[in-house]
Amino acid sequence: MSFSDVNVEDDGEAVAGSTDFGSEEVRGMPAEVSWEMLDKSRFFLLGAALFSGVSAALYPAVVLKTHLQVSPPPQAAASTTAAAILRRYGPRGFYRGFGASLAGTVPARAVYMAALEATKSAVGSAAVRLGVAEPAASAAASAAGGVSAAVAAQVVWTPVDVVSQRLMIETADRYHGGADAFRKILLADGVRGLYRGFGVSILTYAPSSAAWWTSYAMVQRLFWRALGPAHHDSHMSVLAVQGASAAVAGGAAALVTMPLDTVKTRLQVMDTGAGRPASLASAARALVREGGLAACYRGFGPRWASMSLSAAAMVTAYEFLKRLSAKDTSRL
Numbered sequence: 001m002s003f004s005d006v007n008v009e010d011d012g013e014a015v016a017g018s019t020d021f022g023s024e025e026v027r028g029m030p031a032e033v034s035w036e037m038l039d040k041s042r043f044f045l046l047g048a049a050l051f052s053g054v055s056a057a058l059y060p061a062v063v064l065k066t067h068l069q070v071s072p073p074p075q076a077a078a079s080t081t082a083a084a085i086l087r088r089y090g091p092r093g094f095y096r097g098f099g100a101s102l103a104g105t106v107p108a109r110a111v112y113m114a115a116l117e118a119t120k121s122a123v124g125s126a127a128v129r130l131g132v133a134e135p136a137a138s139a140a141a142s143a144a145g146g147v148s149a150a151v152a153a154q155v156v157w158t159p160v161d162v163v164s165q166r167l168m169i170e171t172a173d174r175y176h177g178g179a180d181a182f183r184k185i186l187l188a189d190g191v192r193g194l195y196r197g198f199g200v201s202i203l204t205y206a207p208s209s210a211a212w213w214t215s216y217a218m219v220q221r222l223f224w225r226a227l228g229p230a231h232h233d234s235h236m237s238v239l240a241v242q243g244a245s246a247a248v249a250g251g252a253a254a255l256v257t258m259p260l261d262t263v264k265t266r267l268q269v270m271d272t273g274a275g276r277p278a279s280l281a282s283a284a285r286a287l288v289r290e291g292g293l294a295a296c297y298r299g300f301g302p303r304w305a306s307m308s309l310s311a312a313a314m315v316t317a318y319e320f321l322k323r324l325s326a327k328d329t330s331r332l
Contacts, residue, residue, distance in 0.1 A: 043325035048106055050321055054313045055105060060094035061306035066168050068299035069265045073290050078301055097167030100178030104160025112153040120145035135221070142217050146209035154201050159194035161201070162268045169269055197267040200280055204260040208253045212311070216249040239319055243312040250311030254304040259296035261303065263287060 067081050076084070085093040124141030128134065163181045175181040185193045223241045224232075231237040267283050287295050 037327055038322060038325045039327050040325075043321065044110075046324055047109075047318075047321050050317050051109065051314065052102060052105070054310070054317055055102065056095075056098070058306055058310050058313070059098050059101070061302045061309075063094050063096065063168050065299035065302040065306065066165055066265055066269075068302065069262045070169060070269055071298070073295075075291065075295070075298055078299075097164035097178070100160060100167060100181070101164040103178065104157060104164075108153045108157040108160065111156050112149045115152040116145045116149035119148040138217055139214050142213035143210040146211075146213040147206045150205040150209035151202055154198065154205060158196075158198045158201055162194055162196055165265060165269050197264045200260055200264040200267060204257050204264055208257040211256060212249045212253045215252055216245050216311075219248050220245040235323075239316050242319055243316045246311035246315040247308040250307040250309075251304055254300070254307040258300050258303060259293075262296050262298055 063085070064078060064082055067085060068075070068078060071081065089096065120141040123144040124137050127137035127140050132140070159182070162185065163178055166181050166185070167175055167178065170181075175184065182194070189196070220241060223245060227237065227241070263280065263284050266287065267280065291298075
């Protein structure tokens with residue numbers, strides 16, 4: 001996950017629900033389990049286990065996407081690359097770097113959620129006080145929350161991303177686990193080595209997160225407008241709408257941010273011929289020389305599937321988690 005992946009590839013992360021900015025409830029939308037209704041200790045404990053399971057299920061797609069992005073031309077098909085990974089490393093090859101990734105996911109997710117909720121609440125409440133209509137205030141709050149959450153999370157996530165992606169593609173004799181990779185990268189390149197691609201990560205995930213949250217809210221409203229209020233009391237309908245909306249938003253974000261994600265991945269794991277880190281401009285030029293615009297979309301299929309499925313899984317898991325963590329279940 002590249003938190004891409006949102007993340008969330010990310011694995012950055014989808015948290016469903018609309019923030020109540022005032023006393024007026026969003027028309028045409030079912031009631032949400034609010035943040036104030038949750039038992040926070042139960043929520044974070046169960047959430048760590050639940051989201052770790054979702055990340056584990058989707059991690060092979062991230063590994064495949066990374067191999068496709070850094071492979072030299074001619075570009076092999078995704079199935080061919082998957083078969084090569086399986087032949088060379090066995091089934092464990094699809095989980096290389098997973099331990100390092102998982103260790104960083106928990107703090108990165110906590111930072112993401114804190115920044116998201118704080119920003120959405122502050123921006124949404126301010127917009128409503130200024131007389132902005134609730135739908136517009138919700139969209140603005142979602143966009144601002146997505147940007148601040150992505151930026152804050154990347155401070156934690158980028159070193160984890162660098163280490164896990166090195167472990168995905170390097171031979172086993174170069175790095176012996178996440179701690180060894182972290183130490184060797186730090187000794188060779190200093191702290192800057194752990195933050196390779198940080199700038200392009202911000203350029204990738206900040207607009208991606210903003211677009212994801214805004215489009216997710218808009219698509220969800222369209223679905224509920226089509227279904228009507230008769231389905232608001234059905235938990236299955238709520239989860240289905242949220243999951244489908246998240247999948248659409250995740251796929252759209254993958255399409256828009258794929259070129260930057262490819263450049264970011266190559267920056268983080270590849271060196272120039274002289275052994276020096278490549279610059280953003282040189283990495284982009286080299287990529288285009290290799291295969292034109294199509295090269296920027298290497299690994300798009302796995303990333304699109306990973307982001308769409310991850311978004312749908314994370315949202316439905318989050319809603320299920322909120323209901324498990326509610327202080328008073330009789331109110332649901």
